[in-house]
Amino acid sequence: MAAVLFAFGLQAQQKSDLPNVTLKDLNGKDVNVSSLFANNKRGATQNGPVVLTFWATWCGPCIKEHNALDEVYADWQNETGVKIYAVSIDDSRTTAKVKPFVEGKGWDFEVLLDVNGDLKRAMNVNNPPHTFLFDGKGKMVYQHTGYWDGAEDELYEEILKLK
Amino acid sequence: MRKHILLTLALALTFGFKASAQSFLENSQVNGSFQTDAQYYMLDNGIGIDNLYGKQLGLNGFGKVGYSNGNFSAGIRFEAFLPELNGFRQELNGVGLANFYATYDNGFVGVTVGDIYDQFGNGLVFRTYEEWSLGMDNALRGVRTIVRPIQGVTLKGVYGRQRYFWAPYNEREFATDDYRGIVRGVDGEWDLNQSIPAMNESEFKMTLGGSFVSKKQYDQSLFYYIPENVGAAAGRVNMSYGRFAFSTEYAYKINDPSAINNFIYKEGQALMSSLSYSQKGLGVVLQVKRTDNMSFKSQYTALQNDLDINFIPPINYTHTHSLPSMYTYSTQPNGEMAAQFQVNYTIPKGTVLGGKYGTKLSLNMSQVNDIVRDSIMDHGQMVINKKGTLGYASDFFAVSDHRFFRDINFEIDKKISKDWHVTAQYINLYYDIETIEGHAGAPPVQANIGFLDVTYKINKRQSLRFELQGLWEREVKKGYVYDESEKKDYQKRGDWAFGLLEYSITPHWSISIADKWNYGNPVPEFRDHYFTGTVTYIHEATRIMLSGGRQSEGVVCVGGVCRTVPASSGVSLTVSTSF
Numbered sequence: 001m002a003a004v005l006f007a008f009g010l011q012a013q014q015k016s017d018l019p020n021v022t023l024k025d026l027n028g029k030d031v032n033v034s035s036l037f038a039n040n041k042r043g044a045t046q047n048g049p050v051v052l053t054f055w056a057t058w059c060g061p062c063i064k065e066h067n068a069l070d071e072v073y074a075d076w077q078n079e080t081g082v083k084i085y086a087v088s089i090d091d092s093r094t095t096a097k098v099k100p101f102v103e104g105k106g107w108d109f110e111v112l113l114d115v116n117g118d119l120k121r122a123m124n125v126n127n128p129p130h131t132f133l134f135d136g137k138g139k140m141v142y143q144h145t146g147y148w149d150g151a152e153d154e155l156y157e158e159i160l161k162l163k
Numbered sequence: 164m165r166k167h168i169l170l171t172l173a174l175a176l177t178f179g180f181k182a183s184a185q186s187f188l189e190n191s192q193v194n195g196s197f198q199t200d201a202q203y204y205m206l207d208n209g210i211g212i213d214n215l216y217g218k219q220l221g222l223n224g225f226g227k228v229g230y231s232n233g234n235f236s237a238g239i240r241f242e243a244f245l246p247e248l249n250g251f252r253q254e255l256n257g258v259g260l261a262n263f264y265a266t267y268d269n270g271f272v273g274v275t276v277g278d279i280y281d282q283f284g285n286g287l288v289f290r291t292y293e294e295w296s297l298g299m300d301n302a303l304r305g306v307r308t309i310v311r312p313i314q315g316v317t318l319k320g321v322y323g324r325q326r327y328f329w330a331p332y333n334e335r336e337f338a339t340d341d342y343r344g345i346v347r348g349v350d351g352e353w354d355l356n357q358s359i360p361a362m363n364e365s366e367f368k369m370t371l372g373g374s375f376v377s378k379k380q381y382d383q384s385l386f387y388y389i390p391e392n393v394g395a396a397a398g399r400v401n402m403s404y405g406r407f408a409f410s411t412e413y414a415y416k417i418n419d420p421s422a423i424n425n426f427i428y429k430e431g432q433a434l435m436s437s438l439s440y441s442q443k444g445l446g447v448v449l450q451v452k453r454t455d456n457m458s459f460k461s462q463y464t465a466l467q468n469d470l471d472i473n474f475i476p477p478i479n480y481t482h483t484h485s486l487p488s489m490y491t492y493s494t495q496p497n498g499e500m501a502a503q504f505q506v507n508y509t510i511p512k513g514t515v516l517g518g519k520y521g522t523k524l525s526l527n528m529s530q531v532n533d534i535v536r537d538s539i540m541d542h543g544q545m546v547i548n549k550k551g552t553l554g555y556a557s558d559f560f561a562v563s564d565h566r567f568f569r570d571i572n573f574e575i576d577k578k579i580s581k582d583w584h585v586t587a588q589y590i591n592l593y594y595d596i597e598t599i600e601g602h603a604g605a606p607p608v609q610a611n612i613g614f615l616d617v618t619y620k621i622n623k624r625q626s627l628r629f630e631l632q633g634l635w636e637r638e639v640k641k642g643y644v645y646d647e648s649e650k651k652d653y654q655k656r657g658d659w660a661f662g663l664l665e666y667s668i669t670p671h672w673s674i675s676i677a678d679k680w681n682y683g684n685p686v687p688e689f690r691d692h693y694f695t696g697t698v699t700y701i702h703e704a705t706r707i708m709l710s711g712g713r714q715s716e717g718v719v720c721v722g723g724v725c726r727t728v729p730a731s732s733g734v735s736l737t738v739s740t741s742f
Contacts (some may be wrong), residue, residue, distance in 0.1 A: 003669040017192065020268065020671070028354065028368055028401065058481035064584075064618075065261065069655045071520070090286035091292075093476030096410060096437035097505060100446025104507020105523060107326065120182070120209055122236070124196035124741035126295070130704070145739075149618050149626040161645055 007080040017140040019122040025101045034107040035139040047136040048081030054130045065147040070107045084109035193568040195228035196741035207732035221248035237265040250728040251298040254328035273309040278302040283350040283374035286474035287414035287433045288395040302326045315357030319350045344380030344461040372399040392420045411436040421463040427554030446507040450478045458496035478503045479529040488631040490594040492568040500562045503529035516614040520578040529570040535561035568729040569593040586616040605652040609637040632661035656681025
């Protein structure tokens with residue numbers, strides 16, 4: 001009985017600020033962003049924080065941001081369990097280039113393709129780069145637009161607050 | 164025991180009901196964003212602005228609010244152009260509710276009513292989208308239905324009428340100013356790996372797709388018989404095996420005489436393919452494209468980018484720095500042969516050339532030529548591209564000697580130490596300004612361009628960045644005496660230098676000054692400085708940017724679609740936020 005109650009209680013709590021939008025990963029597989037926190041069968045609470053960054057191959061500051069994030073990503077993962085998803089808003093003129101671009105740059109984080117701009121519109125991203133931070137339950141706790149050197153440190157401070 | 168079951172059931176029902184009522188309230192989300200771009204214009208004789216034509220202030224603004232709750236979402240967008248900023252279309256002038264939609268999607272079926280943004284494949288036969296910075300919006304107001312009958316299969320249908328600035332959407336068949344057609348289309352996509360269990364974990368991946376789109380327009384022409392139903396179809400294949408990926412799409416359109424193609428009755432064709440190889444640290448991609456008479460608009464008299472039903476992606480490199488992006492290619496709607504090759508390589512960390520942080524290199528080559536057009540027999544005469552005829556014959560694989568564009572560039576991106584980061588690029592450019600910008604008689608731009616972008620991190624919060632850029636044009640007749648009528652072709656031509664200094668305190672502040680100097684213009688009076696100062700404040704998702712100074716005449720391009728921006732002088736303010 002406790003389990004039943006717990007299940008319902010949990011259901012009411014499983015509120016994710018991520019919209020119900022399906023994107024593709026670099027291997028062409030569908031990924032529903034609202035399920036990014038439901039991967040864990042033991043309940044969403046066990047997931048670590050998630051960073052979602054909107055970018056494009058033609059966006060200079062975005063590439064700087066990703067190069068900077070890539071450098072610290074392994075350390076961040078070890079320390080906080082954070083997962084970074086880079087959402088490319090490249091349209092059909094550059095989608096074919098995204099995978100070779102990401103691999104060529106050697107970035108380690110997951111990349112999702114928002115070819116039709118569905119997630120961009122749903123999350124009200126006006127201009128890339130635009131970075132969101134979600135806690136392990138899918139609640140959005142921080143966002144930032146633009147990138148200057150050192151902005152990743154600010155983001156990390158926000159991630160540490162979630163610990 | 165029975166009592167227990169009943170109690171459990173009662174509790175479950177109560178909590179279940181409560182949970183769903185709660186989740187209805189709790190899961191509902193409201194989000195939105197706002198942006199205002201305003202500019203105060205000033206007279207500036209130095210760059211030839213001696214009349215503002217009554218426009219002292221321009222303002223473009225939008226606000227949108229969205230609501231979502233589980234499978235349901237809806238939104239509205241309000242726009243204001245009071246009046247529109249210089250360089251935007253005058254037809255935008257006005258205020259109103261520009262866009263609204265409501266969607267229900269449960270994973271199996273999805274229905275959207277209102278303004279629809281979607282694309283089929285690469286967009287060769289259908290793509291509706293909105294690009295605020297260009298004042299471009301070709302949304303389809305109508306209905307879209309998506310059905311996913313089995314895992315990996317997506318079927319879509321769209322039906323509606325496109326946005327044309329502020330024109331009303333109701334049918335006005337015989338009105339002279341607005342007789343937009345109706346657009347309807349279907350698309351199917353089949354991901355073999357998701358729907359065939361044996362292929363679920365296969366290294367070989369394949370997706371097939373096909374679409375058909377047609378427009379119903381009204382023949383208002385006194386001279387030509389305009390087809391009232393024009394259909395276009397496309398088929399596509401995406402596959403990959405391990406590190407290799409290949410994708411191709413072919414599109415065909417029946418005869419569609421229009422103001423863009425000079426009222427010829429030729430069919431249209433487009434083919435786009437790409438092949439890529441990727442492994443950690445190395446990415447290579449080759450793309451080729453051929454388009455022939457593929458402009459597809461929901462009104463045959465529409466010009467520019469108005470009422471585009473499809474999208475022909477340009478496949479050249481998109482530059483982001485000031486001088487390299489001065490001459491950006493835009494797709495030629497009546498036909499082009501294009502190829503692009505790009506390599507991204509990272510020299511690993513810990514090697515001699517890679518250093519402590521690795522070194523990122525990239526090479527990009529792209530070229531676009533015209534297609535070959537041969538004359539055809541029409542009523543006993545050899546004609547080419549004559550109105551009312553089949554136009555021309557074109558060999559599918561032939562490349563014309565007429566080159567529109569070529570860009571060969573090499574970039575190196577290197578973090579030198581903890582505090583220093585350098586990006587440098589060299590670009591060799593050929594740009595047929597006569598064709599692309601319509602400057603009749605102007606010689607093509609052949610230029611070497613280079614930039615250096617250096618960042619120095621002062622401490623954890625503060626950094627200093629500077630850019631040095633140069634553009635050196637070959638073959639512009641220096642010192643030549645121009646007569647007045649010829650002069651305008653040389654605006655912005657010749658050599659340029661650009662310098663920028665930016666100081667930023669993350670995460671909130673940035674101050675920058677920049678000067679763009681057309682020091683080598685063949686016409687001495689055009690050798691102007693374009694000095695600008697900018698202050699930016701960012702707080703989370705809010706950005707406020709205030710800048711003042713001169714803006715040179717140029718072309719702003721996003722996604723291969725461009726708008727020209729006239730030279731201006733004044734103060735501009737951008738406020739953008741989202742929640």
